Amino acid sequence: MTTSAATTTSRLRSSLSTVERHPLSKVPEVTLYFWITKVLTTGMGETASDFLTRVFGNIPAVGLGAILFAASLVLQFRARRYVAWIYWTTVVMVSVFGTMCADVLHVGLGIPYAVSTTFFAAALTVVFVVWYRVEGTLSIHSIHTPRRELFYWLTVVTTFALGTAAGDLTATTLGLGYFSSGVMFAVVIAVPALAHWKLGLGSIAAFWFAYVVTRPLGASFADWMAVSKARGGLNMGLGPTTLAWSVLILAFVVYLGVTRTDVEGAQRPAHAR
Template identity: 35%
Template sequence: MKATTNTNEQDILSKVPAVTLSFWIVKILATTLGETGGDALSMSMNFGYLVSTGIFAGIFLIAVLAQIAAKKFHPLLYWTTIIATTTVGTTLADFVDRSLGIGYAGGTAILICLLLASLVLWYRTLGSIAVHTVKSPKAEMFYWVTIMFSQTLGTALGDWTADTAGLGYTGGAIVFGTMLVAVAVAYYQTNISQTVLFWAAFILTRPLGAVVGDFLDKPIAKGGLNLSRYTASAILLVLILACIFIFPQKPAKKGH
């Protein structure tokens, strides 16, 4: 009876989803939506990077506060917050890289430092950065700040790979897709910490989504498909909702 009670408490307290195949599918779709949605506001609607970042940052803050205030895991709320981090990450990275003139390499370097600092501080403060330990407001704040840095880094890294490194959107997708496969193999075939591998995969899905999003909406002359950013964003949103409702998600438990 005691073990059952502990399990129920874990389900109630955990407000992030278990890491399953459907989690990764939705995560990649969400990061791709972040790219097309962010570009739709900053470029198609001509709000610019700074104003768009302010708008998405406001949405992100509201979503995070709602997520922290929630008493249990709500899939729609969680993924709304994830999408908010991807959109603000897209416009923020573009503002830093392009408007401030730091460049993709400089922006990537800064964001790597911020991401690592966030993870280290989180670990030193709470003793773990594992997903199943995200149960307190303090842990949630570290979780969402870390995710925002990872999403912003992913945009800069994806753009740097596709543009500066000259691999293009397809080449970038192959690179990051291959790296994700390598992480998956390491998960099943090695003794590397599952927490380390989770964050490695989580970070890599963002640049993958960035290059895929750019591939969908950039002009054909630049290697894209020249799809409408609004159409691409709408399709991605429908796919995300379909995945959430077709494959019900459960709260993360220890070992997931």
């Protein structure tokens, strides 16, 4: 390893173990509400994507998803600070569009889930390395410039695509089924928390580890609710499942928007502190 590469690796490890906060960060405080809402968006995005492609067809659905995703990003980038409904609308659209991107590789191009999972894992690694080389940190609490926000959303899209491919890999290719996959990922998501608590894993590394796992966790349970009993599901259907998860997301986002419990103290109005 060259001196330059060794220095970069050392700095990257330091970044992964340090949380930096900025008063104008455009992402929410990482609380229990954050993780619940995040998991709900992953499940809703999974079934919504399948529902839209079934109703409109693959190409029109992907086009519609891309347009809505782009529109939500414009709103997010134009916002000067974190706004709950804008941020979570963007996450929802990332979930829908990210699912479509992963599905296109498998359904449209016939690429096996094992290959697409490996591809998106490699892509995520590249994004992290470039993000760190340019900005010197991977902390989500430092998202207060357009460039950092661009890296953040690029990372989020890649994690959704990776999580989608990984969830489908375990449920179908490995034959675990959707419910068993959901249970497995519910166990896996506890790993970074335990590693951070007991083994000294950096909070940033633990966060991104858990963030990736939320995607197959939520998607697996949403698929389990939607698919037929012959496929091991509850047979609720794509539309009703999408609607149910959407209502839950709306309830949490309204609560967060009103209480602002997920806003860092520097952004929170005096009456909410």
